[in-house]
Amino acid sequence: MIKHVEPSDWNRSVGPKLVQAQIRAGRHATLSRSSSGQTISLGGSSQWRHPWWTRLVYLGAERRWVAIVNPGFVNGKVPVYRARMTEWISPDYGINPLNGRRYFSDPVFGPGEERSTGSQVDIPLYGNPAIALSWRKLGFDGDDAVPQFFQDRGVQRPPNLEQQLLSGRINVASQMQKPGARLLRACDIVLHQPRQALTSTVNIEPGIVTGMSNVMQTLSLRSPSASDALKIYASSRFEPSAGIQSSIDPVARDYEEATWDEILVSTVYLLSPPNMAPESEPDARWTPFVRHNLFWNLAYAQPRLQALRDDPGTPYIPPLAGGAAQLVINFVTASLNDATRDALNILRAHSMAGRFWTPTGGGSDALFPPPPEDQRETASYGLDKKRELAAARAAALASKRSLKLDPDYPHRAEQFDLSLLV
């Protein structure tokens, strides 16, 4: 056995050969080294990406994360990202393939007096705008709603002090951050679709002699603001519209729907390295993850404003200026509670909330077949309970580890709402 080697001998003979034996990553290849070997991966960067595919990019100069969303379409139109001048002037968006110049290099986008502060510019999604993000905290220093995917990766749920106080048992250990725990931040990317909205005005004329009140409810349409547009934006917390709530009182005051519909495009997450101090701000060391909600382009439609066929009342539709419709409904009622209930039901029946769907060729059914792994059978060890238990534990652990944020291809499609056909 060789007991001693001079460095000069090594550099002359074996060393260069060892360097030559090293594997290096070439074009479309990535190489990762570990103690168990060198892993070569090929062609991972040119995979087909679906519409609305979202990725996170860290802008080192500005020390912040931004999101870039693949172009998606609604009724063939591309949404815009509405950016403030101060937000989009500084980042470098690269070369515009259409004219060979840098994006927004035209003088019209220059920092003129009226554009220097606060003014906005609409960038279509195919221009790959960098979407500014605002984060909400999840986990130990934030909300309790931590997805299982991140709990498996070391995100600690927040201590439930209130419940412990109520039960009279305070667990001090649960109030501390565990060693190796990670923090989590999240932000929602939202699609905003302007639409016509329903408005309602109610007049009640008490009938002195009969004891019955005559109620006149006028429904009309309100157009969205002229400056509103099909757009995409980031929100620290997106809450979908719950529709017309039973808590509103259309008799007490005029009711107006929102002049837009919104749907979640994706939720982006940042996972911290282990042992980060609570309340830390995300930086380049955090790992990005994305959970998509939309995978395919969308169609969008609103229901017609149409008359009620049954009682109450006899509606008629006089035209309004601008082509909008106005619906007047008369009904009689014995009490104010009845009037509120009837007016609310009429509001619900005439809501102008629109629907998104994905044209999949499947008609009203846009459901794809289940992924193959759902049909996989588990191995059985018969009477060997010990092995069966161990296999079940291993399977449960594997399913936890392999839990993914997005469903496999063909992903998921938005279902068509049959009520639009009425």
Add this chain to the structure above:
Amino acid sequence: MAKWPRRLARTYLSLIDMINKPIKAEPGAEIQPAFQAAKATAMALQPRPGANALLSQTPYGYVISGKPQSGRFAHPFKSSLQGGKVGFVRVAKGLVDIFEPVIRVDGKKVPLSGDATHLTPVLKLTPLDGEARSDGSVETWVCVEVTPDEDGAVSKESLIEVVHRDSPKSNDPDVGRHPLALILWAKKEPRKLFQITYFNLRYYRTNPPEGAGIPHHFFL
């Protein structure tokens, strides 16, 4: 060239020595610590296949092969922009209900999949006003238009045609229009195409209730 640490050199040469003289461990014999270090070195140098890579081991070394991911996705109505400044669009076969749309080639209606005289029909593009963006680019659309029969359904007699339009929405109440792709123009030249439709389509028309209104055309 940087000098290698003596310990690593010794380990590596030990490894070579061991390969030249294969060790046969006897039952109960102590495994030399150097062998453990050499094993770690050998493990660290061992190539392993990752995504899209196939690794073959031969007596002369390792062979790495890969099937490159083209990123292509074959689907109905897949559209491609060709022809440079002149500009024409080729649209792959897709169906509306069970019928194949046509393209007008020199005034003749040709199915998307072609016929005996036009094997690969294309849609010629002419500059349209379209929708202008603030940077001067213009958007137009390649669409499929459906003119249903009297019952509002698609039949063999219905006209289903792939056309180039300046808006994804039809102004004709009797014609349903669905966008297949968006074309971005600059200086009256088609520069880029964005695919919109990835699936076959189903058509459905709803008529207005008695009184006023226009039919609604749905593509599901």
